[in-house]
Amino acid sequence: MCSSVIQVDVIVPSHTKYLDLIGSIGERIVKELDGYTGDREALAYQLNLVLTEATANVIKHANDDQHKDTVRISIHLQRDQLIIKVYDHGQGFDLDKVPAPDFDHPTEGGMGLFFIRSMMDSVTYTRQTEYNVLEIIKNL
Template sequence: MCIPLLQVDVVIPTETKYLDLIGCIGERIAKKVDGFTGDREALAYQLNLVLTEATANAIKHASDDDLQHTVRISIHLHSNALHIKVYDYGQGFDLDTVPIPDFEHPQESGMGLFFIRSLMDSVTYTRQADYNVLEIIKYLK
């Protein structure tokens, strides 16, 4: 893989008060992407939503309410793609078994992964030695 044009790594405690910060980082990156010919405002909104949802899921579902745990968010901007990785230390889950939300009877939660998958080009979730990685790719056209 080539060297990124921009790399941002953030490590936060497993507390939701940092979600706004993570979303804002995504927005700022989207607005500064050189050579992007698409709708910057739409990309900024999408990255805010995706980063906030991915981080919230890591905090809520993967960290066992242990405030000693952290969530790491790594964003690499390449000339043609944005690679996002969200690392957590929880039990993990099987991405392929997450159901599509019931839009006829919407729930208060459970839409995050649907939005992430809908807005991004590639989403994978893997277990490493003692942590999990949600990897998200958005191709920049």
């Protein structure tokens, strides 16, 4: 789809006021998709939501005292895939044990991973030596 490769690495302060900035980066990347024939508006919305939710989760749940000041996001756009990696230094969690939202009794919060999983093609969460990585892949 896209003839060029784009790599964007973003480190922002661990504060919710930067969520709009992170979401808008996703929207802007969609504009750079040469030859993309899908619904650009829908993809821009999805990337905004996914980046915002993933970053908000790190800010809220996943930074230890030593690394609490920043959130790192890596966005890699290649020919037919968009790969997003969100890094955290928290205790980590088991992605497979995150319960599905209770749609009969909705609560505030708890929908982010559900949205990410339903909009993207692959979502994994792995523990590395010094950090955790939420990897999100969207096939283009």
